[in-house]
Amino acid sequence: MRIAELSRQTGVPVPTIKYYLREGLLPAGELTSPNQARYDDRHVQRLRLVRVLLDIGRLPIATIRHLLVALDEPDPDVHNVLGQALPMAVGGKDSVDPEVVQAARTRVDKLVDERMWMVGRNAPARQAAAEVLAAFEQVGADVGVLLDQYADVAETIAAHDLDFVGRARDAEGMLYYAVVGSILGDTLLAALRRMTQEHESAKKFGIRGDDC
Amino acid sequence: MRIAELSRQTGVPVPTIKYYLREGLLPAGELTSPNQARYDDRHVQRLRLVRVLLDIGRLPIATIRHLLVALDEPDPDVHNVLGQALPMAVGGKDSVDPEVVQAARTRVDKLVDERMWMVGRNAPARQAAAEVLAAFEQVGADVGVLLDQYADVAETIAAHDLDFVGRARDAEGMLYYAVVGSILGDTLLAALRRMTQEHESAKKFGIRGDDC
Structure with a gap:
């Protein structure tokens, strides 16, 4: 597909796609003429990933580039890259x-x-x-007591995360799930935590937000 | 203390402090002359809070202002404000x-x-x-299975968070602990999660980062 179609399918404006190409967040398309390139479904998927890492993960461009390089490498040090995020x-x-x-x-x-x-x-x-x-x-x-309690919880979470990664279809998919799950998972956990905090407060102090 | 002393105690440059004052992140000092104000320990504490919310919590200025207004109000809707963060x-x-x-x-x-x-x-x-x-x-x-597993975990975390808040000295302190614990807690949890993920990977796949 041409860049205009890639833009249509993903909702990302053409100038933004060109910016991502320059920044190395998106691999170049296959050149069909000196001024035109062809893109495929992998570009669609990669573009969607970039957008959610930016929007939901709120990661800086440089960090996303690191992550994507790791995704493309044959033997990536995923933990190190995810840690840097x-x-x-x-x-x-x-x-x-x-x-x-x-x-x-x-x-x-x-x-x-x-x-x-x-x-x-x-x-x-x-x-x-x-x-x-x-x-x-x-x-x-x-934060002394909390640290130990959080460490317990983190052990449980990581076991769930590994199960999640294990549900991917192949090795490439597992790496993809590891990145997506780590970054988006932080935010999912934060959102659920806000809700359970509100619930616990309501139970303990009778403090409530708007009508439940 | 004068603004220069406030800067010395917190390590925050004077122009930055003036910026926070203009943005409403820091309450005005007590005017001692038309061009001079006096600050106290509450300013030191508030300034430290602003810095960690910016640096570690990575919150936008407007969100921090919201949080601080909530901290100062007699009957704040903390959950709503924390949710917006x-x-x-x-x-x-x-x-x-x-x-x-x-x-x-x-x-x-x-x-x-x-x-x-x-x-x-x-x-x-x-x-x-x-x-x-x-x-x-x-x-x-x-993400179907993960959502339910995370919801379980979030319930445990929130119970710990409420204990944490309960360790504050008074009602004002509890509110302060709620804000600090919620925002910094997300990041603490994320960091611990990266470590336990690495550990679980090492157990399951033998994948390791650098020398353990």
């Missing part, structure tokens, strides 16, 4: 004191060791967790 | 087909009814969940 692992945050982050990192490493999680020493998620722990401390909230 | 509830997303979102919304409402969650009919989290479900569908991933 975490909100915090995008460079030093000056909102938290580096010394506080360092102490939090020690705490995270201890948690991983105690739970015997097989997680790379340099996994971005370790640093991301340390930064958010430091942020809790910075605003004066004691 | 969800990644998706920031206006219609053109990456997902409105009809698909509508169908997903029906599914979310059914889930809430079946689980007898006390959640406002117009809670932003309902729509947020519907949009992310629609996004899963849009990229061809079947």
Whole structure:
């Protein structure tokens, strides 16, 4: 199909598609003349993925490019790439004191060791967790008990996530499901969590939003 | 303290503090002369909160202003405000087909009814969940089983979150903990989830990141 048809099928404007092509978020079409390229269903699928990662995952363009490169590689380090997509692992945050982050990192490493999680020493998620722990401390909230409870919950979630990935048809599909499930799953979980928080509040304090 | 001292204590540059004051993220100091104001420890604390919500929570300025107004009000609708802080509830997303979102919304409402969650009919989290479900569908991933598993997990998380809030000293502190815990908690959970995903992958497929 021509670029106009790709635009029609996906609802993405032609100039935006051209921008994604330039940014390497979308592989080039097959050239049929010096000025024209042909696109196929894989472009449609890839374009939809880019849009939801931008819109729902709120990922920066550079992070999406990383993820897509990983999807296309024969032997990708998916965990490392997905870790880099975490909100915090995008460079030093000056909102938290580096010394506080360092102490939090020690705490995270201890948690991983105690739970015997097989997680790379340099996994971005370790640093991301340390930064958010430091942020809790910075605003004066004691997160000790919560950390352990969340770690329990995370173990359950990951088991579900692996089942989800296992429902893909083939190896390529599994990688695709891993990316989609990780990024969109964060948001799904956050939305469900808001609802259950409201429910728990209503039970405990009788605080309610609008009419249930 | 003067604005220079506020800057020193928090590490936030003076021009940035002035910007936050103009944007209503920080309450005005007490005027000591036409050109000078005095700030106190509440400004220090508020400034730290703004920074972590921006940096770690990655919230837009307008959302943070909403949250802070809620924190300052005598009888705030916290759930509604926290729901609006969800990644998706920031206006219609053109990456997902409105009809698909509508169908997903029906599914979310059914889930809430079946689980007898006390959640406002117009809670932003309902729509947020519907949009992310629609996004899963849009990229061809079947999320049916996962949704139910995540709903179970969310119930556990919310119970922990309420315990966390209950550890605050007073009513004002509880509200503060609710905001901090909700926003930073999403990121903490995401980071822990990446680690447990890596661990589960390593167990199941022998896939590992760098040396454990």
